[in-house]
Amino acid sequence: MRTAGIALTLAALVLVPRAADAQLSFDARRLGMGGVSLGRDGNARRYNPAYRAVKNLSGGGTGAPRITIPVPLGLYDFFREHPINQLTSDPAFNPDSAAFNPIELMNIVLNPPIFLDIRKPPTPTNNVEFTIGKNQLIMNLGQTRVLIPDHSFGFGTSGRLVDMGFGFGGFNLSVMGFVHYDLSFTLDSALRSVLKDTVPVRPDSSYFIITDAIAQTGLTPTLSYAGRIWRPATADSVPGQTGPNANADDGVYLGAAAHYYFGATYGRGVGPAGFTVGDPIFGNVPTVLFDGLVRTSNRPNGRGIGADVGIAWISGPFEVGIGANDIGAELTWSDTKIQRILYDPNGDSISTTMLSNHVETKTKLPISYIANAALRMGTGTTVGGDVFNAGRGTVIHVGAEQRWGPFAARGGVARDQRKKIQFGFGGGLRLGAFGLDVGIWTHSPSLSDQRAMTMATSISVY
């Protein structure tokens, strides 16, 4: 089991960075447009405070539905292959089974089979070859060498858990919970060369991964404002603009929020982990290399300030917005301890040494931002796009929707966090307050550079 645990962990390290953008949404409309949201919901409202003053479009046209219910066709497929009453004995989930594959299991965890896989993410098919001698170790991973990351990799996010408050006018006073975690790994160049370039392991050398992990959470009382600061004089009287796309929303909207962060707890660990081989390589037992600096808060006393700002301009069929969160958000923790955790090869033990206690340290929250634009043409066509970054790489979505009465066709492209181009297309049928949508999109969530293709289905209630 321990081996399986290690395997799963290692598999996660390889898989997670590639899965970060895997599950965009449960909305087949959005997935069919490559991930872009043409409405004023979701990311626009979350990351651009100005949009909190803009009415969400609903009830027609490109409006967002009140409720989107995913139709989980993928679950039927999954449980047909893995009967639910046999999951405990399913070879795919039993590490002692010859059919157990941690890569596939991690794929399931990171990409829940809600929707139907049209082309499943391929599991690596490859021969790996090792040349072992007393003073020689060469690893040839074949095609899977492409999976060894060239740069830092990891996963993390900065999110807000709750938002409770009250407001009047455009002002709002609330308390939000925040959480930020980030785990990144960097292979040192020697280890990367060994794994990726089939460079022989050199005697008397160290090979390691540098880990940098941080997690912090707390509460932030927030005073925010969102409102229309400029309204065109003709906003209510432009001929031909009626219905949900009317220009009643025209104007410039501004949003801003000031946060005072109360950090509850935080921890950060940085350091290398690996091994040092002897000379000759297999003549001596390799030495474990583990040397980490760990900073942790003694008390829930993180303090800091930060701000969100955003602006949106709506002019008839066109709108554009840009917003950023947690600007200048730096927390000062006045009571923290710094420890060194070191592996002692002589005693085969890990020692913890207090380097300093009751000292001040600082942490930052990553800045998140979004820029979005949409153009609603009078012919039933809507095009839009957004650029989004939640602290771990930029994602770009561009998509369009064409409506003909109750029918809709959609398409889009995206550049994911791995800078890989993905595609989406789909369609929908709306009858009254209900709509059925289908979206097909490509993604690269697994240990492969090949794209997988998934079909999402959802029912929308308008």
Added chain:
Amino acid sequence: MKALATAALLVLVTGCGQGKAIFNVDIYSFMAGTGADTIPYVIAPASSGSVSTFSRVQLPPGFGSSVVDSVRITLGNANLMNSGGTGTVGFSIFFAPDSAGTMTAASALDIPPTTVSGSNTVPVAITGDLSPAIYSLFASDTLWMRIAATGNNPGVTPVTGTGVLTALVIRVVLQDKIL
């Protein structure tokens, strides 16, 4: 060793899925200089005899669930450095989980006898597929190998010399069920 095993697992995990794990183990490199790479022989007149050398073979851990596809000596060379007499010397290779077990195990590979005569050095190639009966041993991380030199002396003077191993690489192919 834990670190190396972990590093190996990192590598191996990335190779999961359909495929094969191939190990080219240079066993000679572990034997060279230890004395295990030489087999002195003295065969009395009109008799036959056998001498052996033992070596432990170390493979990466974590292959207990694997199915061994094939095991082959892809590169093997020895020199029969005969110093006197005329006879034949052949080699047999045995594998077992422990050194004692190699004495009772069936041979995994037999190299036909080579004629030696006088003061001369005769090269011998040691290559070939090993018996499938011992494949399962290669799923473990440690096994023992015995190389036996079997001599026959039909003459009236003793046959003496030394068999010196100069290369021995075993290629183990595992069906990719590493964990």
